[in-house]
Amino acid sequence: MTNNNSTISFVLDDKIVNIDFKNNHKYTPTTTILEYLRSLPNHKGVKEGCAEGDCGACTVAIAQLNNYNKLTYKSFNSCIIFLPQLHGKQLITVENLGNSNTLHPVQTAMVTNDASQCGYCTPGVVMSLFALYKNINNPNKEEIDDALTGNLCRCTGYRPIVDAASQACVNKGIDKFTKNENDIISLLTKINKQDTIAIENDKQKYFLPFTIEEALKLKIKHNDAIILNGGTDVALRVTKRHEFLPEIIDISEINELKQIKVNDNSIEIGAGINLEDIKVAFENNFPQLSSLLSVFGSKQIRNKGTLGGNIGSASPIGDTLPILMAYDASVILVSTKNERKIKLRNFITAYHTTKMEKNELIKSVEISKVPKDTIIKSYKISKRKTLDISTVSAGFRLNLDENSIIKDIKLFYGGMSAVTKRAEKTENFLIGKKWERKIIEQAMPIIFDDFAPLSDARSSDDGRKLMARNLLLKFYLQTMKV
Numbered sequence: 291m292t293n294n295n296s297t298i299s300f301v302l303d304d305k306i307v308n309i310d311f312k313n314n315h316k317y318t319p320t321t322t323i324l325e326y327l328r329s330l331p332n333h334k335g336v337k338e339g340c341a342e343g344d345c346g347a348c349t350v351a352i353a354q355l356n357n358y359n360k361l362t363y364k365s366f367n368s369c370i371i372f373l374p375q376l377h378g379k380q381l382i383t384v385e386n387l388g389n390s391n392t393l394h395p396v397q398t399a400m401v402t403n404d405a406s407q408c409g410y411c412t413p414g415v416v417m418s419l420f421a422l423y424k425n426i427n428n429p430n431k432e433e434i435d436d437a438l439t440g441n442l443c444r445c446t447g448y449r450p451i452v453d454a455a456s457q458a459c460v461n462k463g464i465d466k467f468t469k470n471e472n473d474i475i476s477l478l479t480k481i482n483k484q485d486t487i488a489i490e491n492d493k494q495k496y497f498l499p500f501t502i503e504e505a506l507k508l509k510i511k512h513n514d515a516i517i518l519n520g521g522t523d524v525a526l527r528v529t530k531r532h533e534f535l536p537e538i539i540d541i542s543e544i545n546e547l548k549q550i551k552v553n554d555n556s557i558e559i560g561a562g563i564n565l566e567d568i569k570v571a572f573e574n575n576f577p578q579l580s581s582l583l584s585v586f587g588s589k590q591i592r593n594k595g596t597l598g599g600n601i602g603s604a605s606p607i608g609d610t611l612p613i614l615m616a617y618d619a620s621v622i623l624v625s626t627k628n629e630r631k632i633k634l635r636n637f638i639t640a641y642h643t644t645k646m647e648k649n650e651l652i653k654s655v656e657i658s659k660v661p662k663d664t665i666i667k668s669y670k671i672s673k674r675k676t677l678d679i680s681t682v683s684a685g686f687r688l689n690l691d692e693n694s695i696i697k698d699i700k701l702f703y704g705g706m707s708a709v710t711k712r713a714e715k716t717e718n719f720l721i722g723k724k725w726e727r728k729i730i731e732q733a734m735p736i737i738f739d740d741f742a743p744l745s746d747a748r749s750s751d752d753g754r755k756l757m758a759r760n761l762l763l764k765f766y767l768q769t770m771k772v
């Protein structure tokens with residue numbers, strides 16, 4: 291139910307903080323957590339570098355209750371999270387970890403390893419290491435690198451920071467926060483997460499509903515409101531493009547959108563589940579989706595960004611689209627009247643445009659279990675391995691008969707056109723032919739006829755065509771190794 295509740299509540303410094311946005315001249319609903327913290331006298335450790343999720347100087351940890359009523363601690367970019375998204379959670383900054391008399395183990399390790407020079411990046415690095423400390427005991431190099439991907443350091447160099455991480459993360463996550471956990475849980479459970487928060491003033495409206503039903507009702511009433519999920523795309527409209535967003539419906543607190551449903555032949559993934567959880571949960575069922583997600587943004591971005599958001603953005607370089615299409619995924623849309631299912635490959639109609647109606651939301655993504663004789667692979671080519679936008683991406687699906695004749699092949703490419711697009715001419719050439727190098731080499735130049743990509747800062751059009759062509763060869767070579 292919507293009431294006149296314009297107040298959000300969260301925990302900071304072990305106390306509940308209430309912010310009423312009504313007649314509030316200091317904060318608006320699109321004030322970021324970073325701006326809020328920088329406005330306080332005692333939380334200036336957090337820094338602004340880029341204000342767009344790329345540098346990690348603003349990293350904080352947020353603890354929230356999971357389904358087992360325990361706290362999970364994760365790292366986030368405070369520069370791209372709006373204040374109301376803190377409702378019902380604990381915000382943890384570098385000041386909460388320790389002080390010069392009593393340091394947290396990750397801070398001690400940073401000091402003893404000389405892991406800071408100018409120090410601008412250090413609070414963010416410490417917060418990423420804190421999240422690692424709370425989640426992984428004795429992390430290996432890959433896990434440490436993954437925790438630090440979203441943190442740039444220009445002057446120390448990463449070796450001492452990585453050393454500090456492996457030295458510190460040995461106490462099974464036990465620290466002062468462990469001792470305090472029950473008190474924080476009882477504070478958080480007192481916060482109302484049933485009645486929709488409705489912040490409305492002359493200029494701006496921000497709604498935070500807790501059920502799909504309530505969100506859909508709001509959508510009917512506020513037809514042009516922007517849907518905010520993780521906000522890793524939407525928030526940049528404010529922080530990077532300096533747009534004013536007059537109406538927002540924030541669906542990030544709707545538990546019904548965070549469910550995983552296992553059916554006989556398919557799995558339904560809630561549109562509100564964050565990408566990091568998906569990466570971990572589907573390592574076995576959908577390994578190519580999981581491996582793609584390991585080079586998606588950074589840990590901070592994946593902790594917030596969702597599958598619903600990646601599909602909803604309908605970007606030609608949305609990384610999950612080619613692989614989800616190769617998995618033959620469907621989007622489940624919900625409105626107050628009904629639910630409908632539509633193949634993802636038919637869902638996106640043009641640049642940033644989908645078949646979703648104004649009164650609908652993406653509820654989930656359904657992926658069919660992959661038959662044993664089907665080979666699926668995903669690829670991402672970017673200038674940097676991690677925290678970079680795709681230049682060209684691809685999701686391929688192949689079925690061969692017992693004589694290696696191609697029964698079916700689907701080649702989905704991102705970055706090659708205004709939408710994720712199949713190389714249909716190439717597919718048609720290949721179907722019915724033998725899966726062998728000679729044929730692949732004949733097929734490769736046909737890809738040039740399938741696409742007319744753009745040139746931009748990432749690549750020339752010719753460069754993109756070559757990448758797309760060579761990915762087909764790579765796919766062939768990798769299937770030969772299986």
Ligand SMILES: Cc1cc2nc3c(=O)[nH]c(=O)nc-3n(C[C@H](O)[C@H](O)[C@H](O)COP(=O)(O)OP(=O)(O)OC[C@H]3O[C@@H](n4cnc5c(N)ncnc54)[C@H](O)[C@@H]3O)c2cc1C
Pocket residue numbers: 342343344370516517518519520521522523524525526541561562585586587588591594595596597598599600601602603607608609610650651652653677678679680
């Ligand atoms: C630093 C950085 C790195 C990034 N790296 C990558 C990357 O490697 N690969 C990549 O593909 N993207 C990347 N992104 C973009 C972004 O993180 C992804 O697109 C992410 O999946 C968006 O999810 P979200 O929940 O944050 O979306 P939001 O920003 O909340 O929403 C995005 C769009 O989808 C709509 N939407 C969201 N959920 C729903 C729903 N349930 N129903 C209907 N509409 C909905 C919103 O209205 C909005 O138009 C990056 C972004 C940043 C800032």
Ligand code: FES
Pocket residue numbers: 337338339340341342343344345346347348349367368369370
């Ligand atoms: S300020 Fe750079 S990631 Fe937030």
Ligand code: FES
Pocket residue numbers: 405406407408409410411412442443444445446
């Ligand atoms: S210590 Fe200077 S940027 Fe990292």
